[in-house]
Amino acid sequence: MHIPDGYLSPQTYIPLYAVFAGFLAVALKKIRETLSAKNIPYLGMASAFSFLIMMFNVPIPGGTTGHAVGASIVALVLGPWTAVAAVSVALIIQAFLFGDGGITAIGANCFNMAVVMPFVSIVVFKLVRGRASGGWRVYLGSFLAGYIGLVAAAIVTAVEFGIQPLIASANGRPLYAPYPIEIALPAMAIEHLVLFGVIEGLVTLLVLMYFLKNDRDSVYALKEVK
Amino acid sequence: MNAFQKKLLVILVVLAVISPIGIYLPTAFNAEDAWGEWSTETVEKLVGFVPEKMKEVADLWKAPIPDYNLGDEKSSFTVQALSYILSGAIGIALCGLLLYGLSKLLVRKKE
Numbered sequence: 450m451h452i453p454d455g456y457l458s459p460q461t462y463i464p465l466y467a468v469f470a471g472f473l474a475v476a477l478k479k480i481r482e483t484l485s486a487k488n489i490p491y492l493g494m495a496s497a498f499s500f501l502i503m504m505f506n507v508p509i510p511g512g513t514t515g516h517a518v519g520a521s522i523v524a525l526v527l528g529p530w531t532a533v534a535a536v537s538v539a540l541i542i543q544a545f546l547f548g549d550g551g552i553t554a555i556g557a558n559c560f561n562m563a564v565v566m567p568f569v570s571i572v573v574f575k576l577v578r579g580r581a582s583g584g585w586r587v588y589l590g591s592f593l594a595g596y597i598g599l600v601a602a603a604i605v606t607a608v609e610f611g612i613q614p615l616i617a618s619a620n621g622r623p624l625y626a627p628y629p630i631e632i633a634l635p636a637m638a639i640e641h642l643v644l645f646g647v648i649e650g651l652v653t654l655l656v657l658m659y660f661l662k663n664d665r666d667s668v669y670a671l672k673e674v675k
Numbered sequence: 676m677n678a679f680q681k682k683l684l685v686i687l688v689v690l691a692v693i694s695p696i697g698i699y700l701p702t703a704f705n706a707e708d709a710w711g712e713w714s715t716e717t718v719e720k721l722v723g724f725v726p727e728k729m730k731e732v733a734d735l736w737k738a739p740i741p742d743y744n745l746g747d748e749k750s751s752f753t754v755q756a757l758s759y760i761l762s763g764a765i766g767i768a769l770c771g772l773l774l775y776g777l778s779k780l781l782v783r784k785k786e
Binding site: 450451452453454455456458477480481484486487489490491492493494495496497498499500501502504505506507508509510511512513514515516534535538539542543544545546547548549551552553606607610617619622623624625626627628633636637640663664 | 676677679680682683684687690691694696697698700701703704705706707708709710711712715718721722724726727728729730731732733734735736737738739740741742743759762763765766767769770771772773774775777778779781782
């Protein structure tokens, strides 16, 4: 899901840089207001977890590969705004040091995986969880938060790919990402619905269960229902 | 850092050590690149040409450790696996340092 350089036109990646910068600015403000000394070590670990989980490429036999992102569990444990900062730092390191994701596409990749994904995840979790403080609603909610969060990020990414032939072509030939939306959208949606989303869901569920057992009070998504 | 946080840190290190699974599995199951993350050579094979602007921008940035690999695609699995583990370790260190620095900076501003 890391869009490389050369796939997005400037009319796509510049606005996405701006939108991401806006979210990051708010995220830093929120972190400053809410960060407790106890939580400081969690921030770096959340970012490192996201970095590492993205290295576990999972194959669709004979097809493409994909991976979980970890943004959903970070959103549930530390809150969506902290997830914006933690996951985007991992993505920026991946782009500059390892060429995973383009430099021009940093705004887009951060928007997809570090903004869309954590916010979709937290909304899904809250809807499924309702007022339950444990039990199947919490477990199902965390699985679906990961599953739907990753699928949503994939769909947004596919739309960014898919609109390129429409907005940036010359003499009937695409200048950037070549596949139209009717190909990009089903391709990316299906692989994430069938496999990668399930993995993100399981990662989210398992790590949340681990936190509930060891440090329940820190879990952002289970603080009192307002 | 409390005991639970130290335990989490150990888990992160374990994840880095076993990360080569992430390069082994795709090869074992004959899987190709992620959708939309093709090299320009692959794009040419797929659609018959390399889009004009893509050709110009694709190699804009020379990453110091491209694809988490200190060797190249033809290097032995051992070289690739060790590079991958090292990349994971660099990831843990940099993510940790950057977020720690950032939170210290933000907390100081508050005071």
